[in-house]
């Protein structure tokens with residue numbers, strides 16, 4: 001009995017901690033990680049993107065789906081998966097919401113849960129729309145009630161899918177980025193701070209891939225009347241980190257380093 005407990009404690013100690021964004025858009029990637037075999041040597045730690053970024057930086061997790069904007073703060077990092085959160089068309093869940101056209105905005109609140117999209121919004125305001133409203137970093141969820149008159153807000157994730165039903169003007173930031181650069185936009189990538197080894201990467205890619213064989217099942221299981229999740233998983237979010245997406249990512253990082 002004691003031996004079994006000790007064994008369990010030892011394996012608990014050596015579990016690889018995986019920080020994962022807790023939004024609906026990660027469900028297809030997380031599907032293949034929610035089984036006994038994977039969970040035997042991995043622990044999943046959920047959080048919103050800005051929190052997941054902090055977890056990786058603080059060494060609380062070993063691998064994490066982190067906002068691309070974090071990469072410029074890391075002295076050394078490894079992209080450990082062929083999967084990511086990106087968009088080649090409209091993303092639907094990362095938008096600037098308002099009641100007036102963008103050039104009439106005097107104040108814009110930025111989502112406290114985001115690192116990448118808030119940086120993208122600033123790039124678009126400066127480089128594409130040429131607007132210079134007052135920028136306020138939101139501290140908690142109450143900021144969404146401030147969207148009225150000439151005040152707009154960037155909202156991401158499931159809450160953005162909900163906000164789509166409330167706001168008059170919806171500027172999809174992935175679409176705007178594509179209009180500006182003709183490139184896809186990558187929001188988040190799987191990253192570690194130390195090398196993970198080829199065998200583990202192969203296994204992790206396979207775990208990421210599994211859910212894409214079960215998209216109907218995953219979409220239906222959520223019972224989410226707010227937005228068509230099958231469309232979200234197959235049209236809005238694009239999950240494979242290919243060369244064109246890497247180009248989009250490099251371009252965005254170049255804007256952040258300028």
Ligand SMILES: C=C(O[C@@H]1C=C(C(=O)O)C=C[C@H]1O)C(=O)O
Pocket residue numbers: 021023025049050066067068085091093094113114115116117118156157158160187188
């Ligand atoms: C497309 C999205 O991408 C997310 C946006 C992020 C950000 O703005 O920092 C980080 C991770 C992504 O999961 C979304 O969640 O709506």
